[in-house]
Amino acid sequence: MGTSDEQIDDLIDILLVEPNPGDSRLFTENFSDAKLLNTIYTVSDAESALDFLHQRNRHSDKPRPDIVLLEPQLPRQNGMDVLSELKNEPALDDIPVIVLTSSEAGEDIMQSYGIDADSYIRKPVEPDEFVEFVQSIEDFWFAIVQKSSQ
Incomplete structure (x- = not known):
């Protein structure tokens, strides 16, 4: 057991x-x-996500996230707006973003906008797929931590 x-x-x-x-x-x-x-x-929406990321309004007391899991199909503004702001804001561009896609076509559509996420992971559909999904998020995070410590 760790300290x-x-x-x-x-x-x-x-x-x-x-x-x-x-x-x-x-x-x-x-x-x-x-x-x-x-x-x-x-x-649940782009405006709240951006408020959270900028630690403003009702999210002013929240921590800066270490990682963002982003569903691109959001009400009003879409996930591309969130990703674009993250990648174009120096204070936020080092936060890893995983875009949750429903298919390979979803990943292709996201990439066609010319704004790259750090990773694309297919969104689980069945309950038993969530175990694999959580493991892939954990693997991604540990790869980021190892890379930054080298």
Whole structure:
């Protein structure tokens, strides 16, 4: 068992941008079940995501997330607006963004806008796919941590 200092280093603040409350609940429950040391915050639209990222308005007391899980199909503004602002804002452009796609075509569409996410992961559809999904997020995060420590 690690020391409390090691555990603090392993804490991950995740921002999930997901308009579907049922999906948000499934994501939150599965991350909790996976026993990852993280806090998952959820917002349902681009405006709330940008407020959270800029720590303004009702999200002024929230931490800057370590990673963003972004559903591109959002009400009003789409996920491309969030991704574009993240990648064009020097204070935010180092936050890794994983775009949640429903298919390979979704990834191609996102890339056609010319704004690259750090990773694209297919959104789980069946409950048993969430275990693999959570593992892929964990693997991505540890790859980022290892890369930055080298």
